[in-house]
Amino acid sequence: MGRPAALKRISDSAWELPVTYKTGMRVPARIYATEKLAAGMDDAVWEQAANVASLPGVVKRSLCLPDGHFGYGFPIGGVAAMDIAQGGVISPGGIGFDINCGMRLVKTNLGRAEVEPSLGELVEKLFSAVPAGVGSSGFLKLSRSDFRDVAEQGARWCVERGYGWSEDLELTEDNGCTPGADASKVSERAIERGFSQIGTLGSGNHYLEIQAVREKDLFDADLAKAFGLFPGQIVVMFHCGSRGFGHQVATDYLQLFLSVMESKYGIRTPDRELACAPFDSPEGRDYFAAMTCALNMSFANRQMILHRVREVFAEVFRAAPERLGLHMVYDVSHNTAKLENHVVGGETRRLLVHRKGATRAFGPGMAGIPERYRLVGQPVIIGGSMETGSYLLVGSKEAEEAFFSAPHGSGRTMSRVKARKLWRGRDLQRDMERKGILVRTASWSGLAEEAGAAYKNIDEVVEAAERAGLCRRVARFTPLGCIKG
Amino acid sequence: MSYRFLEDVAPADIAFEARAEDLPRLFLAAAEATLNAMIGNPEAIRFAVSKAVHLENTDIEMLLFDLLQELIYHKDAGRLLLRVRRVEIEKREGRFFLTAAAEGEPLDSERHERRADVKAVTLHRFSVQKAGKGWKALVILDI
Numbered sequence: 001m002g003r004p005a006a007l008k009r010i011s012d013s014a015w016e017l018p019v020t021y022k023t024g025m026r027v028p029a030r031i032y033a034t035e036k037l038a039a040g041m042d043d044a045v046w047e048q049a050a051n052v053a054s055l056p057g058v059v060k061r062s063l064c065l066p067d068g069h070f071g072y073g074f075p076i077g078g079v080a081a082m083d084i085a086q087g088g089v090i091s092p093g094g095i096g097f098d099i100n101c102g103m104r105l106v107k108t109n110l111g112r113a114e115v116e117p118s119l120g121e122l123v124e125k126l127f128s129a130v131p132a133g134v135g136s137s138g139f140l141k142l143s144r145s146d147f148r149d150v151a152e153q154g155a156r157w158c159v160e161r162g163y164g165w166s167e168d169l170e171l172t173e174d175n176g177c178t179p180g181a182d183a184s185k186v187s188e189r190a191i192e193r194g195f196s197q198i199g200t201l202g203s204g205n206h207y208l209e210i211q212a213v214r215e216k217d218l219f220d221a222d223l224a225k226a227f228g229l230f231p232g233q234i235v236v237m238f239h240c241g242s243r244g245f246g247h248q249v250a251t252d253y254l255q256l257f258l259s260v261m262e263s264k265y266g267i268r269t270p271d272r273e274l275a276c277a278p279f280d281s282p283e284g285r286d287y288f289a290a291m292t293c294a295l296n297m298s299f300a301n302r303q304m305i306l307h308r309v310r311e312v313f314a315e316v317f318r319a320a321p322e323r324l325g326l327h328m329v330y331d332v333s334h335n336t337a338k339l340e341n342h343v344v345g346g347e348t349r350r351l352l353v354h355r356k357g358a359t360r361a362f363g364p365g366m367a368g369i370p371e372r373y374r375l376v377g378q379p380v381i382i383g384g385s386m387e388t389g390s391y392l393l394v395g396s397k398e399a400e401e402a403f404f405s406a407p408h409g410s411g412r413t414m415s416r417v418k419a420r421k422l423w424r425g426r427d428l429q430r431d432m433e434r435k436g437i438l439v440r441t442a443s444w445s446g447l448a449e450e451a452g453a454a455y456k457n458i459d460e461v462v463e464a465a466e467r468a469g470l471c472r473r474v475a476r477f478t479p480l481g482c483i484k485g
Numbered sequence: 486m487s488y489r490f491l492e493d494v495a496p497a498d499i500a501f502e503a504r505a506e507d508l509p510r511l512f513l514a515a516a517e518a519t520l521n522a523m524i525g526n527p528e529a530i531r532f533a534v535s536k537a538v539h540l541e542n543t544d545i546e547m548l549l550f551d552l553l554q555e556l557i558y559h560k561d562a563g564r565l566l567l568r569v570r571r572v573e574i575e576k577r578e579g580r581f582f583l584t585a586a587a588e589g590e591p592l593d594s595e596r597h598e599r600r601a602d603v604k605a606v607t608l609h610r611f612s613v614q615k616a617g618k619g620w621k622a623l624v625i626l627d628i
Contacts, residue, residue: 042496069496069497070495070496070497071497072607072608072609072625072627073609076497097604097605097607097627098604098627133594133599133602134523134524134560134592134599134600134601134602134603135560135564135566135591135592135594135597135599135602136602137564189558189562192558192561192562193558193561193562194561197561202602203599203600203601203602203628204497204601204602204604204628205497243561244557244561244562244604247557247561247604247605247627248558248561250605251554251605251606254608258608271609272608272609272611273607273608273609412496412497413496414496415491415492415493415494415495415496415500416496416497416498416499416601416628417490417491417492417499417500418492418493421492442594442599443598443599443600443601444598445525445598445600446599446600446601449601485602
């Protein structure tokens with residue numbers, strides 16, 4: 001099919017589909033991409049961004065970010081804000097199955113030369129301490145009742161029990177506990193699926209990496225200093241979500257919304273995966289409360305993984321984590337819907353912002369950013385493929401047009417099934433080792449599916465985001481060691 | 486009955502098409518494909534645990550959806566890998582009733598070749614359709 005004829009280029013990094021493009025669109029659909037990225041976008045992105053623009057209560061425009069690709073309902077990289085006072089809806093398809101899949105970046109005061117001799121031991125011990133892959137369970141043994149507390153209290157539950165430092169909460173989006181969680185709105189099935197999985201990575205594109213900061217990859221000395229980064233530094237980055245718990249919450253409410261959307265609320269959508277209900281309805285409020293439980297479980301999951309990372313570093317380098325400088329830079333969420341204030345038509349309105357495979361990216365001075373970063377803006381962590389690298393960026397004032405949102409990763413260009421045919425996991429591991437990246441994986445075929453060439457070029461995605469004013473580059477990180485599920 | 490994974494559908498996930506001569510066999514094939522998305526060698530699963538599955542739905546597509554979700558649930562809740570061994574489907578008063586026997590064992594990373602931790606069955610392009618003299622289903626699993 002290719003690019004729609006109605007697509008209009010509005011800048012060197014943004015394109016728009018007008019409301020006349022598709023019957024039912026209430027607002028235009030904007031896609032952020034350079035010419036090259038737009039040429040490579042899969043056709044589904046244009047249609048899905050247009051479908052999102054038809055949802056009740058959507059304001060200004062639906063968006064797709066430069067890492068956008070096919071998703072369910074919303075494209076991955078899709079953003080839409082709904083006015084909840086005007087019948088705006090909440091949709092599981094605008095959040096994704098892996099609720100609060102997110103990134104955590106942890107710095108160290110170790111240099112590359114200090115870590116490289118112990119890299120093999122470090123990777124091996126991390127692989128054993130942070131379970132990955134299908135069928136894995138965490139070291140934390142919880143009752144179902146404890147798990148409900150975790151779902152309502154998030155990372156705070158972990159820190160109060162000694163699995164972290166109080167500063168970790170300050171450096172986590174929503175302080176690691178998004179308000180509004182109510183575990184009574186979560187099914188027993190969801191709890192059964194998740195209660196043994198806290199502290200586990202999962203599989204697919206989830207990972208834990210040891211990365212290095214090269215001098216040439218620090219793009220802004222002042223910003224790097226603000227986030228505590230220096231040339232040659234070792235950092236740890238990981239990506240994971242709410243595991244089976246969040247997946248079941250999404251599945252439960254997708255089915256509930258399908259059963260009431262048209263019969264009770266008279267809403268029709270062009271795609272079943274866009275099933276939704278008014279935010280201000282019993283079903284909408286219940287989903288928001290359950291989804292928030294999954295947000296909090298995911299913050300707790302990443303908090304427990306950080307605890308294990310600190311234990312492993314302490315063991316390998318025979319020093320306390322505090323002495324090794326294992327402080328967080330930040331923790332960001334990807335798959336969320338959050339109530340936020342945004343200016344629309346000159347007035348501040350309370351909006352429900354869906355970000356699916358997209359990062360919140362608040363600009364300098366905004367409330368909701370840790371005090372220590374308030375003047376520079378919110379850290380934005382963008383994970384690349386395991387073979388290429390990842391980025392730290394910072395939110396920008398100009399991102400208001402995009403409800404302060406930024407990309408979340410590289411974005412896939414090749415299917416998993418095809419990648420599995422093109423590469424063999426064991427060969428890929430050897431090739432990466434030759435390039436200086438040690439990999440341990442729970443699944444050889446899973447490793448092959450994650451080959452760098454199956455993804456868009458992370459540098460191009462980040463450049464497009466920066467050119468569009470969504471965020472500014474701070475540093476690029478080079479992978480040295482990688483744990484894959 | 487058979488299934489095949491599809492290359493050009495759902496880049497970030499796993500899509501498959503299942504085919505069979507009747508609905509019970511179609512459901513068996515789709516269940517086997519879902520299991521094969523989780524591990525590379527379903528034939529290595531020993532039958533140590535049995536689970537009886539009883540489901541009902543007004544929609545035959547959603548009945549398949551429910552069966553596949555059942556396998557995903559057991560994979561997380563009990564780390565159980567289940568092979569569906571027998572499926573019976575009845576239609577009464579506008580509703581479909583499924584009875585299935587599933588057998589398997591907890592995941593053993595020494596013997597089971599781990600693949601993807603399947604998150605969910607999606608409804609994108611999800612379908613159960615007549616195809617010639619038999620049936621076919623298209624399923625995309627979220628990974």
